[in-house]
Amino acid sequence: MLLNRILKIWMNYLKSQLILMVFIGVMTYIVNRIVGLPFAFVLAVVAGGCEVIPRIGPIISTAAAAIVALLQGSNTLPLKNWQFAVLVVLLYGLIQLLENWLIQPKIVGSVLNMHPIITIVGMAAFGSVLGVFGVIIAVPVMATVREIVFYLFYEEKNQDSRL
Numbered sequence: 001m002l003l004n005r006i007l008k009i010w011m012n013y014l015k016s017q018l019i020l021m022v023f024i025g026v027m028t029y030i031v032n033r034i035v036g037l038p039f040a041f042v043l044a045v046v047a048g049g050c051e052v053i054p055r056i057g058p059i060i061s062t063a064a065a066a067i068v069a070l071l072q073g074s075n076t077l078p079l080k081n082w083q084f085a086v087l088v089v090l091l092y093g094l095i096q097l098l099e100n101w102l103i104q105p106k107i108v109g110s111v112l113n114m115h116p117i118i119t120i121v122g123m124a125a126f127g128s129v130l131g132v133f134g135v136i137i138a139v140p141v142m143a144t145v146r147e148i149v150f151y152l153f154y155e156e157k158n159q160d161s162r163l
Contacts, residue, residue: 013139016107019107020103020108021048022048028043028047028095036075037074038068046060046061047092054123054136061092066085069081113143114146122139
């Protein structure tokens with residue numbers, strides 16, 4: 001019973017990350033196409049794939065898009081390359097802002113029932129000990145620990161009182 005709940009936590013976390021990756025990829029592709037960024041699809045796939053690395057992934061994808069914008073310019077907008085690169089960085093930042101403030105708390109918070117402050121503190125703690133890997137696994141590990149503690153201190157005591 002406990003193992004099933006832990007597996008459900010991890011599966012739900014992976015599903016929520018997949019949803020976020022697809023959301024970022026699609027939004028990035030749409031924005032890239034609108035502003036005429038070359039290699040729009042490739043950069044959207046990079047942005048979606050990097051979404052799995054909290055805090056660092058968006059920086060990597062934004063840097064890649066800014067470099068392409070700086071070197072290639074826009075296919076549709078009459079801007080200098082450096083102006084276009086600044087616009088691309090601002091648009092990627094806007095997408096991340098939308099995702100971090102509206103989409104991610106709704107999806108991950110509802111799936112794992114974790115308060116955003118606990119998530120941020122846990123990611124910082126795990127990240128300081130385990131680096132990027134710690135940041136990636138922090139949320140599902142904390143949800144797993146919460147479930148184990150709940151099971152040991154609440155459900156086990158209720159089962160004992162029924163006997």
